[in-house]
Amino acid sequence: MKYLKSLLLVCFILFPLSAHSADADYGYPIPGSHEATILGTPADLIPPFPAQTNTSQLVLEVIPGRIRPAVFYYDEGLRITFAYQTKPAPLIFLIAGAGAGDRSAKNMTMMKAFHQAGFHVISLPSPSNANFIISASQSSVPGDLTEDAADLYRVMDVVWKRVAGDIEVTSFHLCGYSLGATQAAFVAKLDDERRLFNFRRVLMINPSVNLYNSVTRIEELMQQISGGSRNQGNFFNKILSKFSQFYRYGNYVAINDDFLYAIYSERLFSRKETAGLIGLTYRINLAGMIFASDVMTNSGYVVAKNRVLNYTDPLFDYFLVSCNLSFFDYINEYLYPYFRTQRPGLTKQAFIDSLSLRSIEKYLKSSTKFGVMTNENDFIVTRAELDYLRELFGERTRIYPRGGHLGNLEYKENLTYMVDFFKESL
Numbered sequence: 001m002k003y004l005k006s007l008l009l010v011c012f013i014l015f016p017l018s019a020h021s022a023d024a025d026y027g028y029p030i031p032g033s034h035e036a037t038i039l040g041t042p043a044d045l046i047p048p049f050p051a052q053t054n055t056s057q058l059v060l061e062v063i064p065g066r067i068r069p070a071v072f073y074y075d076e077g078l079r080i081t082f083a084y085q086t087k088p089a090p091l092i093f094l095i096a097g098a099g100a101g102d103r104s105a106k107n108m109t110m111m112k113a114f115h116q117a118g119f120h121v122i123s124l125p126s127p128s129n130a131n132f133i134i135s136a137s138q139s140s141v142p143g144d145l146t147e148d149a150a151d152l153y154r155v156m157d158v159v160w161k162r163v164a165g166d167i168e169v170t171s172f173h174l175c176g177y178s179l180g181a182t183q184a185a186f187v188a189k190l191d192d193e194r195r196l197f198n199f200r201r202v203l204m205i206n207p208s209v210n211l212y213n214s215v216t217r218i219e220e221l222m223q224q225i226s227g228g229s230r231n232q233g234n235f236f237n238k239i240l241s242k243f244s245q246f247y248r249y250g251n252y253v254a255i256n257d258d259f260l261y262a263i264y265s266e267r268l269f270s271r272k273e274t275a276g277l278i279g280l281t282y283r284i285n286l287a288g289m290i291f292a293s294d295v296m297t298n299s300g301y302v303v304a305k306n307r308v309l310n311y312t313d314p315l316f317d318y319f320l321v322s323c324n325l326s327f328f329d330y331i332n333e334y335l336y337p338y339f340r341t342q343r344p345g346l347t348k349q350a351f352i353d354s355l356s357l358r359s360i361e362k363y364l365k366s367s368t369k370f371g372v373m374t375n376e377n378d379f380i381v382t383r384a385e386l387d388y389l390r391e392l393f394g395e396r397t398r399i400y401p402r403g404g405h406l407g408n409l410e411y412k413e414n415l416t417y418m419v420d421f422f423k424e425s426l
Contacts (some may be wrong), residue, residue, distance in 0.1 A: 026401055028408045033377040034221075036407030047412045049112040055083045057103070062158050063137040069295050071309035078135040080159050081107075081123040083115040088168040090200075090426060091120040093156055095187070097178030097406070099285035100366050101125045105399065106177055106288035109410045110418065120167055121158055126180055127151055128285075130292035131227045131249040141333045142289060145211065145355055149186035156187075156393040157196060173199035173422050177406060178380075181207035185370070189363050201425045202416060205380055206406050209388055214380040215327045221279035221379070275379075276278045290330060291315075301334055304415035357392070364392055371396040373414065375403035 027045070030036040048337055059077040081102045092114050096104045102123045111121045125132045127148040133140050137151050174191075175186035181204035186201045206212035280351065294301045295309065302321055332348075340346050353359060364370060372393050374381065381389075390397050398417060400408060408414050 002176060027413065028400070028403055028411045029356065030404075030407060031402055032274075033375075033379050033402075033404040034278060036277055036377075036402060036404035037379075038274065038388070038407075040407050041122060041410040045412055046410045047113070047415060049116055049419050053083055053112060053115050054086070055081060055115075057081050057112075058162060060135075060155070060158050060162065063138065064153055066135060068134055069309065070311055071313065071315070072130075072134050072292075073311045075131060075134045078153075078155060079103075079125065079131055081111065082159070082163060083111050083121040083123075084163070084167050085115070085118060085120055088170050089118055089120050090171040090176055090422070091122065091167075091169045091172060091196075092173045092422060094121060094123045095152060095174070095176030095180030095184055096124065096126045096129065097176075097180050098126055098128050098282075099289060100180075101131060106406060106409050108174065108371065109415070110177075113415045113419055114422070117423065119173075119422065120169060122163075124152065124155060124159075127183065128179065128289045130288050133289065133292040133296060135295075140293050141335065141338050142293065143331070143340055143355075144351075145183060145186045145359075147159070148183055149190050151208065152183060152187050153190050153194070153196075160197075171200045171426070173201045173203075174199045175203045175418070175422075175426070176207075177205040177409060179208065179211070181205050181372075182211060185357055185360060185364060188367075188369070189360050192363070199369060201371065201422050202369050203373065203421050205372075205409060205418070206374045206380070207357070207372065207389075208380055209357050209385040212331070212352045213356075213382075213385075215282075217380055218279055218282050219327055222274040222283070223276075224279075225273050225276035259320075283323050283326070286327060286330065287319060287325070290322045290325055290334070291318055293334075298332070299338075315334075358388075368396075371398070373398045373421075375400045375401075375405075375408065378405045379403050380405055 011400055012269060029042065029045070058080045060080055062078050079102050088131055094107050094110055094114075096102065100107065102125045111123050113119045125136060127133070128142045132151070132155075133142060133379075136155050137148075138154075142148055155305075174184050174188055174197075176182075179414045184204055185207070188199055191197050191199055207337050292304055293299075294303055298305060300306075301317055302325075309315070336346075336348055336351050338349060357364060370393055372389050374386070374389065374397075376386065376399055386399060390399070400414070402408070403411070
């Protein structure tokens with residue numbers, strides 16, 4: 001891991017030797033929800049993988065004739081990572097979490113685990129990732145689960161046609177984490193209607209039950225910054241002054257998974273501000289999504305309408321404006337108004353209700369292909385929502401005692417469970 005030495009130092013500071021787990025049967029060592037989310041899995045608890053894997057990165061033209069603004073000169077098509085076997089094998093599609101690309105650290109770890117177990121794997125970026133917004137989203141306005149699922153399904157169709165002649169597939173499966181997990185449920189429902197893949201198994205890792213509620217809880221993490229909302233600007237500026245070089249010329253639209261670890265290891269804040277750091281990182285990812293969508297649609301939300309940005313134009317001021325937009329700003333001023341024009345009569349509450357697994361509850365209850373893996377202390381779901389997942393999926397729900405939000409995804413026991421979940425269907 002790139003920042004291993006710094007992270008190990010932080011671990012010793014945050015977790016004294018006197019701290020013990022209440023569950024001796026589960027070996028993931030980090031008890032705190034926020035700390036686990038940031039630190040992830042210690043390197044020695046991630047299983048070893050072969051140094052070489054049969055992989056390639058594909059660049060797809062998902063929407064023929066798609067015009068890309070000059071500021072996105074670097075985007076030549078949707079990037080997909082493909083790991084393949086040299087013999088007939090099942091194929092798993094992976095959907096990344098919010099803002100993440102096809103080569104996110106978590107997707108790459110799962111890809112290696114599944115490939116080592118004998119699966120073909122296709123890793124997809126999140127519909128909220130800038131590359132997806134620019135090259136694969138029909139509307140370039142991410143956030144509606146039904147429309148995002150249709151975009152993902154279109155991508156799966158395109159990439160499958162691209163690789164179908166090179167591999168032999170015995171069955172199809174689907175997996176996603178975080179936002180990608182919730183989207184996987186909607187993609188599976190669409191596939192049951194269109195029957196292109198007939199997914200045999202679908203695994204949802206740390207999903208939201210209701211996207212609006214989960215993001216509300218993430219936004220509330222910002223309130224845990226010392227001094228509350230009055231000090232958020234100072235906190236943000238302190239972090240930004242250290243890392244602004246990453247974002248001076250627009251690279252912020254493709255923030256990678258190392259960002260959170262990097263600023264954590266720099267110890268620019270107190271232990272009490274850990275939650276605020278997670279909220280801030282979410283805001284930065286949201287900023288990249290908003291900027292990409294606004295430029296693609298020429299909506300005038302952040303960049304003045306009809307303002308043509310070139311690749312030489314500095315984008316830092318737009319970044320600052322975007323980072324001050326909350327999820328509530330996005331949904332109230334941009335997302336909901338857009339879909340209200342597309343669906344006359346749509347109320348805001350009806351739109352919020354559609355961003356939930358409950359909106360497709362009847363379908364999920366009727367299918368035995370789904371499995372859920374999550375944690376008791378995942379801050380994006382409430383106790384009641386965990387109970388709902390247990391009720392909805394029964395014995396196919398695996399809830400670990402700790403791990404925060406995705407912190408234990410790369411832990412060896414969790415990866416074994418993921419692999420076994422798909423192997424059981426073969």
